[in-house]
Each structure stands twice: as structure tokens, then as C-alpha cells.
Amino acid sequence: MSDRILTDEMVAAIKAYFPRYPTRRAVTLPALHIVNAQLRYVPLQAVVEIAELLELAPAEVQDTLSFYGFFKQDEPHGEHRAWVCRSISCALRGSEEILDHLCHAAGIRPGETTANGKLTVEFAECLGACEFAPCVLDGMTTLKNVTKESADAYLAELGIRSNTNGQP
Amino acid sequence: MPKFEPVLLANIDKPNSHTLQVYEASGGYRALRKALSEMTPLALIELVKSSNLRGRGGAGFPTGLKWSFLPKDHPGPIYMCINADESEPGTFNNRVLMEEDPHQVIEGTILSCFATRATTAYIYLRYEYPLALERLQSAIDECYAAGYLGKNILGSDFSLDIYMHRGAAAYICGEETGLIESLEGKRAWPRIKPPFPAVEGVFRKPTVVNNIETVSCVTHIVERGVEWFKSIGTPANPDNPRDPGSYGPKLYCLSGHVNKPGCYEAPLGITCRELIEEYGGGVWKGRKAKAAIPGGISMGLLTEAELDTKLDFDGPGRVGCLGLGTAAVVVMDETVSMIDFLHNSCRFFAHESCGQCTPCREGTNWSLAILNRIKAGRGRLRDLELLLEIGDTIGIIPGTTICGLADGAAWPIKNAIRKFRSEFEEYIQRTNPTGYMVREAVPALPVVQLH
Numbered sequence A: 001m002s003d004r005i006l007t008d009e010m011v012a013a014i015k016a017y018f019p020r021y022p023t024r025r026a027v028t029l030p031a032l033h034i035v036n037a038q039l040r041y042v043p044l045q046a047v048v049e050i051a052e053l054l055e056l057a058p059a060e061v062q063d064t065l066s067f068y069g070f071f072k073q074d075e076p077h078g079e080h081r082a083w084v085c086r087s088i089s090c091a092l093r094g095s096e097e098i099l100d101h102l103c104h105a106a107g108i109r110p111g112e113t114t115a116n117g118k119l120t121v122e123f124a125e126c127l128g129a130c131e132f133a134p135c136v137l138d139g140m141t142t143l144k145n146v147t148k149e150s151a152d153a154y155l156a157e158l159g160i161r162s163n164t165n166g167q168p
Numbered sequence B: 001m002p003k004f005e006p007v008l009l010a011n012i013d014k015p016n017s018h019t020l021q022v023y024e025a026s027g028g029y030r031a032l033r034k035a036l037s038e039m040t041p042l043a044l045i046e047l048v049k050s051s052n053l054r055g056r057g058g059a060g061f062p063t064g065l066k067w068s069f070l071p072k073d074h075p076g077p078i079y080m081c082i083n084a085d086e087s088e089p090g091t092f093n094n095r096v097l098m099e100e101d102p103h104q105v106i107e108g109t110i111l112s113c114f115a116t117r118a119t120t121a122y123i124y125l126r127y128e129y130p131l132a133l134e135r136l137q138s139a140i141d142e143c144y145a146a147g148y149l150g151k152n153i154l155g156s157d158f159s160l161d162i163y164m165h166r167g168a169a170a171y172i173c174g175e176e177t178g179l180i181e182s183l184e185g186k187r188a189w190p191r192i193k194p195p196f197p198a199v200e201g202v203f204r205k206p207t208v209v210n211n212i213e214t215v216s217c218v219t220h221i222v223e224r225g226v227e228w229f230k231s232i233g234t235p236a237n238p239d240n241p242r243d244p245g246s247y248g249p250k251l252y253c254l255s256g257h258v259n260k261p262g263c264y265e266a267p268l269g270i271t272c273r274e275l276i277e278e279y280g281g282g283v284w285k286g287r288k289a290k291a292a293i294p295g296g297i298s299m300g301l302l303t304e305a306e307l308d309t310k311l312d313f314d315g316p317g318r319v320g321c322l323g324l325g326t327a328a329v330v331v332m333d334e335t336v337s338m339i340d341f342l343h344n345s346c347r348f349f350a351h352e353s354c355g356q357c358t359p360c361r362e363g364t365n366w367s368l369a370i371l372n373r374i375k376a377g378r379g380r381l382r383d384l385e386l387l388l389e390i391g392d393t394i395g396i397i398p399g400t401t402i403c404g405l406a407d408g409a410a411w412p413i414k415n416a417i418r419k420f421r422s423e424f425e426e427y428i429q430r431t432n433p434t435g436y437m438v439r440e441a442v443p444a445l446p447v448v449q450l451h
């Protein structure tokens, strides 16, 4: 079929996981991660192709995928995906305000992506970095002890100009 | 700082502490050599049993005993699952170990596999720890190259493979059978027990699930001996027949309203107040503490007056908390509203309930709906009874659910309302002066699915 979504590289990466587990099904999460890391989402067609590789029904892969809020299916998340922790240690040090500020400054609501496709902002539960509360995780980077100022600097780095004009 | 000499954290401040070279230079893999050349798997199980090491993942189950539940003379394979899902709010000690001293974790894993005759280990790592993934993977690669992993480790007849397995941001994957289901590629729905994992775990084979810090302790028990391990901590509470004592060093996580949040190593049994004052530099801004979470949000709340509680496996239970949990202390200063605290807690559990058991799925969601209403100034005194009814009836302790997430949801509710009841009553009366006494049911449909 010409409109396959999984590239040869993805297929090879997925197959490299087969020897690690006694069942193909156990490769479901690794496969979803491999596809998601490239496409930033896992559309239904990718689910069908993963299922074929793992010798599963597409519904079995979809069942697992849909359990985790992690994998988007309708459209890719932004180039950056910022997770703002809202759990207790961060909440005690102002994370709700940071989430509001980031969203307001970027002109989006939690879960949405900026118009330039650069950034998706989402809330997260405890990121396991509570000693740096409030914190935000973006890929490999943990933003620590985040303030409104450091949040603005982060946005500026992504080429997103805060639309708050200094107002909170 | 107090004088306790750290063991688990002894290396983390050295430059390149995550490399094999630095780990070996400080005596790394000596315990493994010793065990492989001098001990049988059974002898190692006996050693860990006699140390009274208890699991650091939250439940405090004796590790040697858990290992001895594996079927004898099983043809294999036996699997080891290392629980690195660490998602309990307030907890980050496993992360520090994996990022700063990954070889300590790997050596403990190899030893635990040798004892249990596991030939494959999966380290189930939460998605949010990319640096830990990188560090553990390169530690594993170094081990294969050095002969600590793979076939015939150090010339013995013991062989082992370790694989990293990444989660996808779901708290329930930390529950051991949720972890197993997730590893198998399914939704992380905890299993009804029995059968316990030791009999039928991942891929329907005997399986041990152990926490990162637990297996790290095993290395030091082999290296330094049982006497050393039992010289640290608190002996069994004679009034509690189910308490086998709390021994060894422990990593405490300290966060919230303290001057110096961080991961600190101390003997099991340090009091919460000592931890806050001696390690955390006291409550921030010169304020007083109002309450503290003793061991991750699931464990409930200590009041200021209860801060002298010993943080060992028996201590928090004596003041009505669920237990020591992950030993993650979160301090709240006198400005914190207990309504806000409980709302935050209920929102977490409503979001993370896997939805299998009706009492948990409904109880967590309705408790959040009620807290939302109270926060919005439409609370009624009767809501406190409803919340307590939820708190008292969901969980494996009352016996209505499959896993302990529901107990973790219940304890903050029970502790917050029973220990701070007047604050809840005062808030409801003040914010809903005309309606706080109403007892009719609230229309339900518009308030479902709020988290």
C-alpha cells in the first residue's frame, strides 16, 4: 500500500524489540513510543500497521493506547510538549499560577498547541521532581523552580512572544 | 547537617558518579563478585530474610519472604520486574538513585535476580524520567561489556539480561500487577490476587516485583552484612504483632514549604520534625507547619502536633495514617487551606483511578465533584458525611476494590476531615451562609467528569 505511515526505520526499530519479550504483544508500548517519537501522535492507520507487525487485532493495540492519555490520535502535539505539574508539592509552590500564566501568555488553553506549532502545554501529575517545585517537563529538559519570568524566557526561546504585555 | 553517614547516597556527589569507572573505584560490583563466588541463591535469600529488609516501594513487605514464595525447582523462566514507575506525589528518591548512581541500582538488580534465579529483568521506568533512562541504559551497556551482564556472568553459570521498559504516564502502572499487565502490552488494569505474581506474574510465569531502592539495599546487605543493616533503624513494636521492625538506611524525600527541599538519607525511624528541622532547614519564610504528608499523598496527613511521629514502617499508622508509604514528606505551612489540599488529592486520584472497580471509580470522581462544589461556595455540612462515607468504604482495607489506589484516595479524605474538621465546617458555613444546612440531594448530571 502506498500510504503506509510506518517508515522502514520505524519498522526496524520495532522489530529490534521482539527478542526482548516472549510475546509480540509486549512490544505494544515500545512500538507506540517509537511511532510517537517520530510523528508526535499515533493515528489510527499507525495503530493498524503496528497491530499487523505484532500479530494483534488493531482493537487490541487501540485498547492499550486509549488507556494511556499520553498518545494523541487526532493531530500531532507541538514540537515541544510542556508538562506543568499540578500535584501537591508543586501546587503548594504556585504551579496552578504557572500553568495559567503559560497558557495565557501563549494564547492557548491547557491541552492546546500554539498557532506556530511550536508548543503544546498540558498539565501533568507529579513529575518526580518535587524538590524543584514548581516544575515543568519538556522532553529531556526539566524547568526547575519556575517563575513567571522564567516561563516567559522559555516561551521566548521557542519564538513565542508573551501576549500578556507584562500583565499577569 | 546530622551526622548519619550516607550509604545509598554515598557516591552521588562525585563527578561522573553514573559511570562504571567511578562506581568500581568506590568498591562497586564487589558484592556481586562475593555473592557469585561464595553464595548460593538460597543463601542469599536467607541473608536478605535475616536482615529484615522491607520493600521500599510503599507496602513495606519483607523482601526475603517475598522471594521465598517463588515455587521451588521451577523450570523457569522466572522474571524480575524492577518497579521504577515512581509516581506517588512527593516522591523522587528512585529518580536520584537512577540518575546519579545507576550502577548501584543495576548491581542490586543482578543480585536480586541471582537470589531468585530470574534470568530476565525488566526495569519498568516511568516515561517522565528521560535522564534516568539514558543513565540506566548506558550503565547496562557498560555491564554487558564488562561481563556483569549476559551469559555466564563473571565466569559463573548465572546468566541474566536486563531490559528497560518505558511507561506512558499512568500512576497505576506502579501497582505491581498493573505494571505486569502494562508490560505485557495491555491496559494497566491491576489483577485480582491470588494468584500472586510469585506464582503467576508476567507472561504467566513466576515473577518478583521490587522497587529500585529495595534492590539497592540488597547490595549493601551483601557487602556490609546483616549486623550492620540491623544496627540502623527501629526494632519491632511489641504492641503491633504485624510489625517486624524497620531496619536500614532510608531515602526520605522532602518537599513543599521547607527551606531546603531534597532527597536525604537517614536511619529509618527519624521523626518527621527532625527531618524538617535538621535536614530541610525548617519551614520556609519563618512560618509554622500546619500539616505534613508522611509518605506520599496516599498516606494521609500528620498535624503539627503529630510531627514527632517516627517515620518508620510502624510510626505513621499509630496516628491514623495509612503507613510510611514512600517516605516522601510534603510540608504545608500555616497558610495552606485543607480544602485546597483535599481538592488537590481528590483530583489526583480521580484522574488516576483505572476505573475497574466501581467503589474506586465512582468514589474518587464523586469526592472530587463534592470538593469542587465546596470550593465553589456551594458546600453543605452533610457533604462531610458523604466524603467520610466514601473514605471509609473504598479500598482493599475495607475489602471493596482490587488494588490499593483506592486506599490511597481514602486516607487523605479521612485524615483531612477527621483531623481538620472544624476548618471544613467553618469554610462551608462562611462560603455558603444560606445553604450550608440543606440536606436534599444535589442534581448529579451536570457535575460528572470534572477532572
Ligand SMILES: Cc1cc2nc3c(=O)[nH]c(=O)nc-3n(C[C@H](O)[C@H](O)[C@H](O)COP(=O)(O)O)c2cc1C
Pocket (backbone or CB within 6 Å): B054, B055, B056, B057, B058, B059, B060, B061, B063, B083, B084, B085, B086, B087, B088, B171, B172, B173, B174, B175, B176, B177, B209, B210, B211, B212, B214, B215, B403, B404, B405, B408
Ligand atoms: C496505586 C499504587 C501505586 C504504586 N506505585 C508504586 C511505584 O510507583 N513504585 C513502587 O516501587 N511501588 C509502587 N507501588 C507498590 C507496588 O505495588 C509493590 O508493592 C512494590 O513495587 C513492591 O516492591 P517492594 O517490595 O520492593 O517495595 C504502588 C502500589 C499501588 C497500590
Ligand code: SF4
Pocket (backbone or CB within 6 Å): B172, B189, B190, B352, B353, B354, B355, B356, B357, B358, B360, B361, B401, B402, B403, B404, B405, B406
Ligand atoms: S482500586 Fe481503583 S485503581 Fe485499583 S484496580 Fe480498582 S479501580 Fe483500578
Ligand code: FES
Pocket (backbone or CB within 6 Å): A085, A086, A087, A088, A089, A090, A091, A125, A126, A127, A128, A129, A130, A133, A135, B089, B090, B091
Ligand atoms: S508534585 Fe510536582 S513534581 Fe512532584
